[in-house]
Amino acid sequence: MTMPSDKKLVRAVIAGEKSAYAQLYDRYAPLIRAICYDTTRNLADAQDLAQDVFMRAYEKLEHLRDPNCFGKWLVGIARLRCREWWRQRSRGRDRHVGLNEAELVQSNLSNDCQVERLRRMIIALPEKERLALHTFYLQGKSADNSRRIMGLSRSGFYRVLDRARKRLGELLVQEQRGL
Amino acid sequence: MKTALDNDLNKVHEVFNQDHKRLRETLMASLLKRPKQGEQTSRAAHIRVFIGDTIMKSRMIKIAAAVVIIIAVMIGINQFGGSVDGTSVAFGEVLRHIQNSSYTFDLATVAEGEVSPTVKGMVLRPGKLRIDAPQVMGGVSTIADISTKKYLLLFHGQKAAMTEIPGAESASDGGSFFAFFMSPVENLWNLRDGTEKSLGEKEIEGQPAVGFQVQQEGKDYQCEIVVWAHAETGRPIRVEITIYNPEDRSQSTTMVMSRFDLDAELNEELFSLEPPEGYTMAYQKTLEETITATESTPQAQKIEQSIALWSEGKEDEAVETLLSVDWTEPIQFSDKMYLFSLTEKGYVALKLQDQQRLMNEISETLAQIRGLIRELWNVARTSRSSRDYQKAELCLETSLNLGKLINRDPKGILFTQSVGFSIRRKSLDEMAVLYKETNRQEELQRVEKEIQEVDAERQSFFEGIKSKFGGQ
Numbered sequence: 001m002t003m004p005s006d007k008k009l010v011r012a013v014i015a016g017e018k019s020a021y022a023q024l025y026d027r028y029a030p031l032i033r034a035i036c037y038d039t040t041r042n043l044a045d046a047q048d049l050a051q052d053v054f055m056r057a058y059e060k061l062e063h064l065r066d067p068n069c070f071g072k073w074l075v076g077i078a079r080l081r082c083r084e085w086w087r088q089r090s091r092g093r094d095r096h097v098g099l100n101e102a103e104l105v106q107s108n109l110s111n112d113c114q115v116e117r118l119r120r121m122i123i124a125l126p127e128k129e130r131l132a133l134h135t136f137y138l139q140g141k142s143a144d145n146s147r148r149i150m151g152l153s154r155s156g157f158y159r160v161l162d163r164a165r166k167r168l169g170e171l172l173v174q175e176q177r178g179l
Numbered sequence: 180m181k182t183a184l185d186n187d188l189n190k191v192h193e194v195f196n197q198d199h200k201r202l203r204e205t206l207m208a209s210l211l212k213r214p215k216q217g218e219q220t221s222r223a224a225h226i227r228v229f230i231g232d233t234i235m236k237s238r239m240i241k242i243a244a245a246v247v248i249i250i251a252v253m254i255g256i257n258q259f260g261g262s263v264d265g266t267s268v269a270f271g272e273v274l275r276h277i278q279n280s281s282y283t284f285d286l287a288t289v290a291e292g293e294v295s296p297t298v299k300g301m302v303l304r305p306g307k308l309r310i311d312a313p314q315v316m317g318g319v320s321t322i323a324d325i326s327t328k329k330y331l332l333l334f335h336g337q338k339a340a341m342t343e344i345p346g347a348e349s350a351s352d353g354g355s356f357f358a359f360f361m362s363p364v365e366n367l368w369n370l371r372d373g374t375e376k377s378l379g380e381k382e383i384e385g386q387p388a389v390g391f392q393v394q395q396e397g398k399d400y401q402c403e404i405v406v407w408a409h410a411e412t413g414r415p416i417r418v419e420i421t422i423y424n425p426e427d428r429s430q431s432t433t434m435v436m437s438r439f440d441l442d443a444e445l446n447e448e449l450f451s452l453e454p455p456e457g458y459t460m461a462y463q464k465t466l467e468e469t470i471t472a473t474e475s476t477p478q479a480q481k482i483e484q485s486i487a488l489w490s491e492g493k494e495d496e497a498v499e500t501l502l503s504v505d506w507t508e509p510i511q512f513s514d515k516m517y518l519f520s521l522t523e524k525g526y527v528a529l530k531l532q533d534q535q536r537l538m539n540e541i542s543e544t545l546a547q548i549r550g551l552i553r554e555l556w557n558v559a560r561t562s563r564s565s566r567d568y569q570k571a572e573l574c575l576e577t578s579l580n581l582g583k584l585i586n587r588d589p590k591g592i593l594f595t596q597s598v599g600f601s602i603r604r605k606s607l608d609e610m611a612v613l614y615k616e617t618n619r620q621e622e623l624q625r626v627e628k629e630i631q632e633v634d635a636e637r638q639s640f641f642e643g644i645k646s647k648f649g650g651q
Contacts, residue, residue, distance in 0.1 A: 018207065019207075030192070030196050034195045046195075050202075054206055115191055119191050122191065137188050165184060165188075168188075169184060
């Protein structure tokens with residue numbers, strides 16, 4: 001059975017069919033949480049922030065000019081929301097003494113050391129490379145979906161993805177060597 | 180080929196699916212009553228994401244508006260009888276059957292290709308109508324007096340009743356459908372000009388039928404009515420009413436009446452316009468009529484003060500004040516602390532503008548509470564990392580107690596209840612981490628048990644909402 005396109009779902013939502021939004025949510029929520037996590041470094045906050053992103057998107061859906069670009073548009077909202085969150089957080093940073101980044105990254109997540117290390121390293125990657133990894137691993141490893149969300153050509157997307165993986169590999173080797 | 184890195188990256192990303200179902204439920208619940216775009220711009224609007232806003236007003240109004248359209252059509256149908264002069268004898272015969280009986284029928288609505296669930300209609304002579312839609316929002320019934328054009332809507336899931344639709348006076352702005360029904364009924368269904376068109380004979384629902392078609396056109400609407408009746412008895416088999424948007428005829432709504440039972444015996448009590456006992460009349464009272472002058476108890480005052488301090492940006496003072504609350508003392512809030520004092524029924528009874536006003540206030544208070552609670556969690560984490568476990572525990576106990584306070588009255592406003600569950604759950608999660616770290620097994624077990632209880636309570640809460648509002 002073919003999945004309804006973003007365009008069809010967006011149009012259905014605008015026409016008042018709220019259940020269509022649940023399908024869009026299923027499709028993109030993990031990706032948006034991953035993007036938010038890169039900023040919040042805490043899963044609970046990332047989940048909250050992602051909910052906020054979806055609510056904003058819902059309220060502005062009628063302004064989306066090309067419903068085919070829902071994913072890309074949503075990622076844009078997420079990035080904007082993350083910047084706002086970071087600004088708010090920075091203002092109150094002095095209140096969070098005692099929680100260093102590593103602790104925050106580790107909270108609520110997996111106990112697998114290797115996975116945790118990798119998560120930390122992803123956060124250290126350039127934004128574009130992070131996004132390439134997230135879209136690829138959270139969009140069914142479809143280069144087509146991922147490149148659309150990132151607004152890249154297929155080959156362009158693969159270049160960014162390869163770069164991200166290569167950089168991660170190097171970082172892992174460096175860490176193992178204790179550098 | 181799968182590499183070790185690939186496997187690890189899969190694992191890294193798996194975590195973002197965590198809690199997905201619950202989060203989706205919360206989001207969808209909040210969308211049930213999404214305010215109109217631009218209606219709210221403050222950060223209070225964003226609290227709705229966190230709280231899973233489930234207020235009922237706009238959904239009720241939407242359903243009510245749809246139901247009133249159906250009533251108007253039915254009223255129109257029942258005006259057929261007086262206007263048969265000049266029409267063919269057979270058509271008049273069909274109309275007389277509709278006019279002269281008490282009867283039941285099934286009614287389906289098709290809009291933009293989507294078929295709504297079939298509802299049951301009943302007409303009691305002289306001039307009473309009832310439509311039951313058990314599958315809509317926990318059950319909705321509409322009762323109308325055709326002669327006076329008065330109606331009563333009953334929302335059985337919420338035990339709420341309505342006799343008017345707030346904002347209906349401006350509904351004509353909403354499009355041709357409303358304009359259509361705002362015309363005098365007699366004008367809408369004036370069939371005396373004999374322009375009805377014969378559709379010939381056809382088999383309908385396994386019976387030989389003759390069909391007639393009537394066109395209606397006004398300044399803001401176009402309508403087509405097709406009546407199929409038994410070829411021999413003249414009894415109606417199917418009536419199709421299609422209303423078109425004159426600016427775009429591809430937009431239409433069709434109501435199909437079928438399965439007529441013209442020999443039905445109907446109980447007159449079903450058609451009473453008085454709301455049944457225990458039902459709250461919606462959109463009737465002002466906020467001023469609802470609240471009485473009461474005082475908060477001292478501990479409640481501390482909570483109010485803490486929220487006020489937080490809203491003034493005095494964050495440390497706000498936290499310290501909240502931490503000083505003695506939760507063993509009685510905590511009762513004044514009526515003006517709506518978040519804690521107002522019930523869902525009280526909310527439903529308020530006039531629409533007061534509901535909106537109140538919702539803004541409550542959302543604002545919830546935004547303050549949310550900030551305050553998050554700060555408590557931050558302080559707890561900081562205390563934990565500096566091994567001040569007592570302070571960490573006090574912060575988490577405080578946030579848990581505040582969550583419990585929000586959930587204290589199960590009749591409280593639905594969307595605040597949702598916030599209470601979230602606060603309790605997260606506080607308990609943090610407590611579990613604390614007790615694990617300090618190896619306090621007994622407390623850990625108590626907290627884990629409580630987590631299960633909160634989850635069960637929350638699940639039952641959301642199921643209750645689904646049964647009241649429908650699963651959409």
